[in-house]
Amino acid sequence: MTVTVSPPVRTESAARAADLWKVYGSGEAQVVALRGVSTEIEAGRFTAIMGPSGSGKSTLMHCLAGLDTATRGEVFIGSTKLTGLNDKGLTKLRREQVGFIFQQFNLLPTLSAKENILLPLAIAGRKPDEGWFDTVISTVGLGDRLGHRPSQLSGGQQQRVACARALVARPGVIFADEPTGNLDSRSGAEVLSFLRRSVREFGQTIVMVTHDPTAASYADRVLFLADGQIVNELTDPTPQTVLDAMQKLDPGHGPAAAAQDQDEERN
Amino acid sequence: MLRATLKSLLGRKLRLALSGLAVVLGVMFVAGSFVLTDTLSRSFENLFDTAYAHTDVVVTPHADREGPPPKPLTVQDKETVESVAGVAHAYPVAQAEGARVIGADGKVVTTVGPPRIGANWIDGQGGAEIREGRAPHADDEIMLNVAEAKLAGVKVGDQVGVLTLQPKKMFKLVGTFGYAGGLDGRGGVLEVRFTDKTAQELMLGQPGYSYFDVQAAPGTSPEAVRDAVKAKLGGAYDVKTGAEMAKAIADQFKSVLDGLNKVLLAFGGVALFVGTFLILNIFSITVAQRTKELALARALGASRKQMIWSVIVEALIVGLAGAIVGLAAGLGVGFVLANVAAGMANLTLAPIALPAGAVIAAFAVGVVITTLAALLPALRAARVAPIAALQEVATPDRPLTRLTIGGAVVTATGSALIAYGLTGGGHLWPMLGGVGLAFIGVSLLSPIIGRPVVALLGRLFSWSVPGRLGRLNSGRNPRRTAITAAALMIGIALITGASTVLHSGDTSLRGAANRQVKADLLITGEGSSNDVLPTFAADKVDKIRQIAGVASVTSSVTTGALVGKQPHGVDIVDDLPAYARQLSLTPRAGTLPQLGPNQVVVDAETADEDHVKVGDTLQVTMDKGEQVAYTVVGVHNKSDFAHGFLFGPSASAHVVAAQPYMAMVTLAPGASEKSVRDQLATLFTDDPEITVSNRAEYLDQQSGQISTLLTMVTVLLGLAIIIAVLGVIITLWLSVLERTREIGLLRAVGLGRGATMRMITVESVVITLFGTLLGLATGVGIGAAIVRSLKGDGITEFAVPWSQLSAYLVAGALVGVIAAVLPSIKAARTDVLRAISYE
Incomplete structure (x- = not known):
């Protein structure tokens, strides 16, 4: 079942994929992770990408974020075309337009929480906006923990540092890869509501990959992937509607799906 | 567990190769120095064996370190030797080191190591063969061996300058010679051959011969001839067979090479010591990075012993592999270096071989050091708790207290050992151990x-x-x-x-x-050769004195002498008062006058060591051999530039080659240094080894x-x-x-x-x-x-x-x-x- 994605309604796109293909290997070992995905990520909205294991959701996000290169098709972030950018161009893009939140919090152990948060700005050689920094810190509730090293913080606190790090640079789009995957449900809920607030209150664009229907329900819009294609889409989801949509998806047992499982293991 | 270790090893090939490289480099250095010195040593053995292949017995005057310098052999001695039954013939050889040929480019021909010998030419002696021209007949004719003629760039018929005990003399090159087997020379030795008379005059400084090359009669063994000659001549002569002679000389070279080997091994040891740190570090990091893997093994039931062994076995394999590769590389390096050395010394290289020492050292060093270095990390591996497998966080940084205390103690012990070694003045081992400990500390x-x-x-x-x-x-x-x-x-x-x-x-x-x-100009020989000290003609000192602008000049002759029973290098100074002014010598006792025929002065340090004081009479034998009594008239202050006994000009009569090796010039006030130097340069044009320099x-x-x-x-x-x-x-x-x-x-x-x-x-x-x-x-x-x-x-x-x-x-x-x-x-x-x- 294929759903044609509707054209953008009200806003310009923060990121866009057009006929995106991702093929690993060649010949008999060939694995197709994405087969002609076209989609737009609307600016100022919280988009979740869902799908069963091996559906290609992580690959899609990696391609959108410029971490992986597509085999065919085009990817845009804002007005920048990623396809064909060299390392320098990609680095510049990451500095200026993209933020990341990873499942493994990925903080530098040698830096304090505050230094970790300001790292992208420091790397880019930009001065932090004091007012915005304070806003972000108070939003994530880390005020008294800024001087601590990551090893002195709990998992939830570390992930909030990672969120603040992504937000403080005010990138065009933040990509979050299973941000609650390593957290207990309470810490996860905190992080998710915090992400939603940053979209609602500050107009931040966030793309989140998850397999957790509850997490997805925090988004404004949910894209469902299966077999490397977008198969469904929900707006203003609730945990129940997401769960229903998921159950309707047939993970499939064809060769493509099995191969994508391998791909998923790679990541 | 062993299989797991091997698998884990192969999974980390790069790391393994890098840690092995440290062992390889260290072992290579050690093995290489063994191979080098062994090969050179055997090459020299071969060389001297061939050099004495044509000689059955050698007779030399007996030299006693505590006695006067030996007198040369005489014609009577030759007749005595030839009268011995079993002796076919005795070739009388007048030979010494220090014949320096001036090449076609005006520069003195130098070598790296092998001596520059001057001797008389005797047809048929020592296996020498005329290659071109003829033997010298007149006293101004010489032959060169082909090696020397090539280096000097001269050919038969040329006029060639030669420096000997005497300053430069010109000779006509009448022939060249080589040795059996098409050799241009032996072991890079450069040879000049004179007539008998010239060789005695220029090389020995007196009539006589330095040794007899004795040929046994057919059917008589060299040993029999040796014993017979020895019996006839008595204790004032050394008599050896050619084979003994070859061995004795080869042994001298071997001890030099042994010294070289020790020096090289010391540096190899330093490299390995550093390598130990490297291996220790690599294994520590590897163990730290494998904490999860090790903890999992522990959780699955591996014992501590097994954990230790898994690291030790890894080290053993790395050490063994490193030793083998290092040994092979050392063989190559030793071979290359031996060839380079042989090329420089013009030496025919003995076939390369792997000495047992190299093999033992390679494996001992490679395996033992690697295993020792891995011991600490192995013990650490055993301490990994099974629970670490389940925890994300790496082991926290342990406090440095114990390390610091240990380091302080080791450093202090090392420093104390260094101090002990140094104050004793000659305790090498405590000092080296101290330095090693200090490094560890x-x-x-x-x-x-x-x-x-x-x-x-x-x-x-x-x-x-x-x-x-x-x-x-x-x-x-x-x-x-x-x-x-x-x-x-x-x-x-x-x-x-x-x-x-x-x-x-x-x-x-x-x-x-x-x-x-206080002297302004120093006229000295360039120390490029170790066989002889370059000297110049004594009459040049007077010519220097006549140069306008020279206020005073002194010259020194040096010679070996027996003072009492002590061998000393002594100086003969022509003008002690001026010399004392130039070197700021002041009398501590007695005076420093112009020295008369039986007067001597000495520095304070030597005086203390030899228990000599003003008024003492000393029996002195210089290299001509006469014993003369001298009275100590002065003891001067300790000086860095005048050390030992100083004699007056008349002592020159007792010296074989009384040529100054040094002169010091003091300029008159206002004199131009440049103009004096220009004139000095003209004066010494014929002495290519002499340089004039200011302080x-x-x-x-x-x-x-x-x-x-x-x-x-x-x-x-x-x-x-x-x-x-x-x-x-x-x-x-x-x-x-x-x-x-x-x-x-x-x-x-x-x-x-x-x-x-x-x-x-x-x-x-x-x-x-x-x-x-x-x-x-x-x-x-x-x-x-x-x-x-x-x-x-x-x-x-x-x-x-x-x-x-x-x-x-x-x-x-x-x-x-x-x-x-x-x-x-x-x-x-x-x-x-x-x-x-x-x-």
Whole structure:
């Protein structure tokens, strides 16, 4: 079942994929992770990408974020075309337009929480906006923990540092890869509501990959992937509607799906 | 468990290869020096065997170290020998070292090592064959061996200048000769052959012969002839068979080569010592990185013993493989070096062989050192708790208290041993052990020293984000940073120590020269040869005196002499009062007058050592052999430039070659140095080995020798430095692997490739700068201790060679940049996507 994605309604796109293909290997070992995905990520909205294991959701996000290169098709972030950018161009893009939140919090152990948060700005050689920094810190509730090293913080606190790090640079789009995957449900809920607030209150664009229907329900819009294609889409989801949509998806047992499982293991 | 170890080994080929490389380099050096000295030693044996192949028995005058110099053999001696039954013939040879041929380019032909011999030509003696022309008949005719004729660039018929005991004399080259088998010479020895009379005059300085080459009658064995001749001649002669002679000379060379081997082995030992640090560090890091793997094995039931063995077996395999490869490489290096040496010395090389010593050393060193180095990490592996497998966090940084206390104790013990070794004046082993212990101690202390120093060094680079990240990385694991730096410290410390001692010596010499030497110009022989001291004609001293602008000139003749029962090198000075002024000599007792025929003066130090005082009568035998009584008329102050007994001009009568080797000129006030020097240069045109220099130039020549020595030491320690740099590379490489995820994250948040490389480079430079600083400090400390102990030997000033130290510091930083190249490329190539999902 294929759903044609509707054209953008009200806003310009923060990121866009057009006929995106991702093929690993060649010949008999060939694995197709994405087969002609076209989609737009609307600016100022919280988009979740869902799908069963091996559906290609992580690959899609990696391609959108410029971490992986597509085999065919085009990817845009804002007005920048990623396809064909060299390392320098990609680095510049990451500095200026993209933020990341990873499942493994990925903080530098040698830096304090505050230094970790300001790292992208420091790397880019930009001065932090004091007012915005304070806003972000108070939003994530880390005020008294800024001087601590990551090893002195709990998992939830570390992930909030990672969120603040992504937000403080005010990138065009933040990509979050299973941000609650390593957290207990309470810490996860905190992080998710915090992400939603940053979209609602500050107009931040966030793309989140998850397999957790509850997490997805925090988004404004949910894209469902299966077999490397977008198969469904929900707006203003609730945990129940997401769960229903998921159950309707047939993970499939064809060769493509099995191969994508391998791909998923790679990541 | 063994199978798991092997699998784990093969899974980390690169790491394995790198840690093996340290063993390979060290073993290569050790094995290579064994192969080199063994091959050269056998080559010399072959050489002397052939040299004496045509000689059955050799007769020489007996020389006693405590007796007067031996008198040459006489024609009567020859007749006596030939009268012995079984002797067919005795060739009388007048031969000595020190015949220097002036080549077609006007320069003296020099060699690296082999002597330059002058002798009489005897048809059929010693296996020599005329190649071209004929033998010398007239006293102004010579032959050269083909090797020398080639080097000098002269041909039969040319007029050739030769320096001997006498200044330059011109000869007509009437022929060349070689040896059986088409050889141009033997072992690179350069030979000049004169008539009998000229050889005696120029080479021995007196009539007679230096040895007889005795041919046994057919059917008589050399041993029988030897015994018969010995019985006939008595104890005043040494009689040996050709084979014994060959062996005796070869043994002399062997002891020189043994010395060389020991020196090379010492430097190889330093390299291996540094290699130990490297291996220790690599295994420590590997164990740390494998904590999860090891803990899983523990959780699955592996015992502590098995954990220890898994690391030890890994080390054994690395050591064994390293020893084998190093041995093979050492064979190659030894072969190449032996060829180079043989090429320089014109030596026919014996076939290369693998001496047992090399094999034993290679395996002992490779296997034992690797295993020892892996012991600590192995014990650490055994301490890994099974629960660590389930925990994400690596083991927390352990406190450095025990390490620091241990380091302080070891450093103190080492320093005490050094002090003990130095104050004794000759205790080599405690001193070397002390230096080794001091290195270990300082290494143990380096983590605690490293914290503030690394932080401080890092500040230099903190102005940029990559620099700041690099600084933080170098500070995050003090032990790892410290041990990597400590490995570099050792090489730098030894070079710095040598440099400090040599610089102090140089400074002391210059200081003493500026205080004590009042002469303006020094006329000396260039010390390019060790066989003879270049001299010039005595009548030139008068000619110098006549040059306008020369206020005074003194000249010195030197000779070996027996003073009482002590052998001494003594000087004969033509004008002691002027000499005393030029060298600031003042009498401590008696006077320093113009010395009469039976008068002698001596410096205070020698006087104390030999228990000599003013008024004593000394029996002195100079090299002509007559014993003469001298009265001590003065004892002068201790001087760095006049040491030993000084005789007056009439003593020259007792010296075989009474030619000055040195003259000192004092200029008249207002005289032009240049015009005097120009005239001196004209005067000495025929003496290519004699140079005229002012005080500063003379001192620069001496310093030149010091810097040559320092260069040699630096080159030999280069291997230790290379191994240390290898250590930096490996440590950084492993750190980059360990931090793949972090680097990926940095790349993800916008760190460019160039900045990533700078980050690694800063970390590397901080480590190498720390190691260099530690080495500089330790080296200056060791140097200061040695300088202190040498106070009595003329090194009176302790001088820190600041310019060299700064050069080493810059070199240390550069080494850091170089070491960072590979790891930083590796880091820059980190695939962001893989890195962030890397476990």
